[in-house]
Amino acid sequence: MQSFSETLRLTKIRLLQLHYEANCGHLGGNFSCIDVLMTLYHRVMRPEDRFVLSKGHSAGALYATLWSLGRISEVDLQTFTRDNSLLPGHPSGSGIPGLMFSTGSLGHGPSLAAGLALAARHKGLDHQVYCLCSDGEWQEGSCWEALNFAIHQRLENLVLIIDQNGLQGFGRTVDVISCDDLSPRIVAFGADVQKINGHDPDAITKAIASPANGAPRVLILDTVKGRGLHFEDQLKSHYLPLSEANYIAARSTFEQEGAR
Amino acid sequence: MRKAFANAVLAYCNHNDWFFLTGDLGFMALEEVQSEFGRRFINAGLAEQNMIGVAAGLARESLRVIVYSIAPFCYARPFEQIRNDLCLGNLPVCLVGNGGGYAYGHMGPTHHALEDCAAMNALGVRVLVPAFDDDLPALLAQIEGPTYLRLGYDVRPAGQNVPEYAPWREVMPGNFGAIAALGPIAGVAWQALVDLDIDSRPAVWAVCEFNDAEIPSRFLDQISGRSLYVLEEHVAQGGLGMSLALSLAARGLAAGCFFHRPALGYPTGRFGSQAFHRAQCGLDAPSIRAMVTG
Numbered sequence: 063m064q065s066f067s068e069t070l071r072l073t074k075i076r077l078l079q080l081h082y083e084a085n086c087g088h089l090g091g092n093f094s095c096i097d098v099l100m101t102l103y104h105r106v107m108r109p110e111d112r113f114v115l116s117k118g119h120s121a122g123a124l125y126a127t128l129w130s131l132g133r134i135s136e137v138d139l140q141t142f143t144r145d146n147s148l149l150p151g152h153p154s155g156s157g158i159p160g161l162m163f164s165t166g167s168l169g170h171g172p173s174l175a176a177g178l179a180l181a182a183r184h185k186g187l188d189h190q191v192y193c194l195c196s197d198g199e200w201q202e203g204s205c206w207e208a209l210n211f212a213i214h215q216r217l218e219n220l221v222l223i224i225d226q227n228g229l230q231g232f233g234r235t236v237d238v239i240s241c242d243d244l245s246p247r248i249v250a251f252g253a254d255v256q257k258i259n260g261h262d263p264d265a266i267t268k269a270i271a272s273p274a275n276g277a278p279r280v281l282i283l284d285t286v287k288g289r290g291l292h293f294e295d296q297l298k299s300h301y302l303p304l305s306e307a308n309y310i311a312a313r314s315t316f317e318q319e320g321a322r
Numbered sequence: 323m324r325k326a327f328a329n330a331v332l333a334y335c336n337h338n339d340w341f342f343l344t345g346d347l348g349f350m351a352l353e354e355v356q357s358e359f360g361r362r363f364i365n366a367g368l369a370e371q372n373m374i375g376v377a378a379g380l381a382r383e384s385l386r387v388i389v390y391s392i393a394p395f396c397y398a399r400p401f402e403q404i405r406n407d408l409c410l411g412n413l414p415v416c417l418v419g420n421g422g423g424y425a426y427g428h429m430g431p432t433h434h435a436l437e438d439c440a441a442m443n444a445l446g447v448r449v450l451v452p453a454f455d456d457d458l459p460a461l462l463a464q465i466e467g468p469t470y471l472r473l474g475y476d477v478r479p480a481g482q483n484v485p486e487y488a489p490w491r492e493v494m495p496g497n498f499g500a501i502a503a504l505g506p507i508a509g510v511a512w513q514a515l516v517d518l519d520i521d522s523r524p525a526v527w528a529v530c531e532f533n534d535a536e537i538p539s540r541f542l543d544q545i546s547g548r549s550l551y552v553l554e555e556h557v558a559q560g561g562l563g564m565s566l567a568l569s570l571a572a573r574g575l576a577a578g579c580f581f582h583r584p585a586l587g588y589p590t591g592r593f594g595s596q597a598f599h600r601a602q603c604g605l606d607a608p609s610i611r612a613m614v615t616g
Contacts, residue, residue, distance in 0.1 A: 155411050162382050164410040167402055173372040174407060177379015184341075184362070184385070204403075207372035215364075 066263065068320065069130055070100045074290070075316045076139075077126040082309040084143045086151060090288035090299030092123040094227040094260070095194060098283055099127045101263040102192055102223075106270050110189050112178045114163060116171020117196035117225060118152035124161075125149050134158060169202025171195060172222055176212045179220040179278075194223045198230030201239050206251070209278075213252045218274035222253075225260060227287035231300055245282050253280045260285035290315060323473045323506075324351040324420060326455035331355050334462045335388065338362070341380050345370050345391035347420070352390070370395050374403035374415075381413035386465070392426065393419030393435030397442055397470060408468045409445045416465045417442075422451065422472035422505065423555030423585060424599035431593065435472070436585045439504075440560020442470040443532055451505030453491075453528035454478055460487035461530075474555075475596075477509035479516050489531035490538050496525040498614070499549030499578070500541055504529050504562045507553045507605060514607035515614060524551060524614060529562060534569045542575060550577035551613065555605060558584040581613060 064072075074096055081089050095117070107113065115124050125142060128134040134149070138158075141147035148157035152166025163174050175193035182189035199205060212220050224244060228235055236242035249255050254275050258265040260283025269281050288299030292308045304312065328351055331342065342355055342363045356363045366373040370391060377387040389396065396419040397404065408415050419435055426433035439449045447468045450461050455476045462471075478484060478493075485491050490502075494512050501524045503511045508528030515523045525544050552563040563582040570576060586603045593599075600606045604613065 162411075163378065164406055167406055169371070170375055170403060170407055173375020173403070174379045174382075176372070177376035177381075178383060179379070180364075180376065181380045181383035181385055184380075185383070204369075204371040204375070207369035208375065211366060211369065211372050211376065214367075 066100075066104055069104065070097065070263070071316055071320050073100055073126050073130040075313060076129060077122055078304070078309065078312055078316065080122050080126060080139065080142050082304045083140075085303045086122065086143050087301040087303050088119045088122065088151070089291060089302075089304065090229065090293070091117060091120045091196060091225070091227070093289045093291055094285040094287045095120050095225045096123040096126070097261045097263060098194065098223060098225065098266055099123050100130065101266045103127050103131060105263065105267050107190070107192065110187070112162065112175070112182075112189055112191045113160065114171045114175045114178070114191070114193040115153060115165055116168065116175075116193050117199060118166030120194070121149070121151060121153045124153065128158065128160065133160065168196065168199040169204040172205050172208030172212070175220055175222070176208050176215070176217055179212070179217040180215060182219055183217070190219050190221065192221045192223060194225060196230070197224055197226040197228065197235055197244060198238070200224065200244055209248065209251050209253060212278040216276050217278045218276055220278040221270060221281065222278060223281045224283060225285050226282050227285040229287045229295070229297055229300060233297065243282075248280050248282075253277055255280045255282060257282045257284065259283070261289060323452065323455055323458070323476055326458045326476070327418065327473055328352055328355050330458035330462045331388065332358055334459060335386070339385050341377075341385055341387045343373050343377055343387060343389045345373055345395055347391055370399040371403050374400040375407050377415045378403070378407035378411065378413055381408075381415050382411065387415045388418060389415060390418040390420065392433055393421050393438055393472060394433065397435070397438045401441065404442075404447065404468070405445050409447060412467045414466055414468075416462070416469040416471055417447070418471045418473065420473045422474045424596040425474050427595040427597075427599065428593070431588060436555075436587065437557050437560065438470070438472060439532065439556050443560060443565075449532050451530050453503075453505045453508045453530055454484045456484055457487045457530060472505065474506040477506055477513065479509070479513045482512070487530070489529070489533055489536035490541060491528045492525050492540065493528050494523075494526040495520060496523040497521045499524040499551065500544040501526045501551040501553060502529050502541070502562060502566060503527065504554035504556060507555055510600070510605065510607055511553055511610050514610040518615070522615070524549060532562070532565050534565070534572075537569055542573070545577040546575070547578045549579045549581060551581045551583070553583045553605060553610065555585050555600065555603075557587070558582065583610075583613070
């Protein structure tokens with residue numbers, strides 16, 4: 063049986079190929095969250111659990127993760143961002159099992175996830191609801207509305223995960239909104255916050271396994287935008303697709319990791 | 323209409339698969355709903371974007387949701403959440419906008435809803451504009467996908483009974499053309515013309531839905547070669563008048579004359595009661611009577 067680390071490595075290669083063949087940008091945000099997505103789907107989530115990709119621009123990483131589980135076919139994956147596809151650049155809420163909402167406009171996911179968590183509690187179901195956000199996304203006031211709501215409603219079956227890679231569309235978050243770490247702000251609202259290495263599957267798994275304490279949990283992931291790519295931690299990783307040379311180089315790096 | 327709405331909610335929606343969310347509104351109207359719904363009644367606070375997102379999450383899990391606020395806070399503030407979270411998923415959430423048109427009068431323009439039907443129609447939300455208190459039960463019984471329910475005031479003439487709910491209802495017959503009035507304005511027109519002779523007044527139709535297929539053939543016969551008056555406490559853009567003109571054009575029909583009285587916003591830059599604003603737009607009873615008899 064293939065190890066998780068090997069599956070993760072191969073999925074990163076597939077994600078790389080996916081964006082290269084589609085000539086699609088947003089690689090930075092995809093490679094900052096592929097580790098947590100793979101950890102969630104392969105090691106944490108049960109079939110009944112729910113997931114909301116609030117940072118919809120990381121659709122490629124989610125599609126690649128679902129592909130690694132056999133939930134998206136290779137044929138469908140090859141249609142990514144092409145005509146007549148179920149897999150647009152930001153996810154649609156229909157056509158792919160498990161994708162519940164159309165996301166891509168930032169700041170929607172936490173409220174949607176809070177609604178799912180409330181529904182599970184109302185029905186007496188043991189669902190856990192996971193929602194992955196970006197850090198820049200928390201400049202949207204609606205995220206704080208949702209956090210207030212989830213804390214007040216004591217939605218301890220809700221886990222908000224923030225991919226804190228420190229870069230957004232046109233600058234570093236610290237320069238755009240004077241915030242390089244969301245932790246103290248969220249703690250001040252009354253949520254239980256854990257800050258961990260977002261590229262460490264064991265740390266992610268351990269953090270999620272910690273018991274809830276009557277409130278939603280918030281995981282802040284320290285991540286690197288475009289991790290492993292030539293434009294790692296650079297603004298241009300947010301938008302630019304890969305050139306052939308950069309694709310070959312990055313692919314080679316991931317392939318060599320497997321040879322070690 | 324708030325009390326009638328609350329009674330209809332209690333009669334038709336108080337089941338375990340229904341939630342009621344309010345944006346911190348409902349004082350002296352929703353207390354019984356709050357009590358009867360229990361944990362399914364949620365005051366989501368002053369956070370309308372979140373309220374719509376939560377409603378979408380609940381509805382995505384096969385629950386039915388009513389979301390209540392003052393009309394503009396219900397449809398305008400969280401517009402993108404309605405578009406993305408409700409409409410793209412075709413979720414059974416009923417947005418209830420209290421105070422359609424100028425109903426919040428003295429509260430000022432931030433509290434008026436003059437373009438709500440157009441905005442919601444543009445998203446494919448089913449728009450329901452009850453004309454009378456009696457309409458609420460029938461409307462709440464038919465919520466399937468994203469719906470916008472615009473509440474106003476029932477102002478039918480004293481002592482009059484209204485016909486059973488239909489998207490188009492002839493509330494008063496007449497042989498002098500026809501009035502198509504959106505929601506409660508039908509009651510105003512009814513008041514304005516009730517004492518005129520049947521041959522010198524138009525029929526008054528209460529129009530509660532923007533559904534082309536529901537336009538009755540009797541109405542079309544009434545306006546053939548005669549006057550059509552469209553009254554609506556809503557801006558012209560995207561309102562009943564435009565919708566009806568398109569419907570008639572698609573049928574190759576035309577009224578003898580077409581008079582349109584929409585909401586005009588704030589033409590004098592001054593503000594007042596709902597009656598004040600209606601009068602400024604020619605939507606009060608004396609103006610309607612003068613329009614017909616003049």
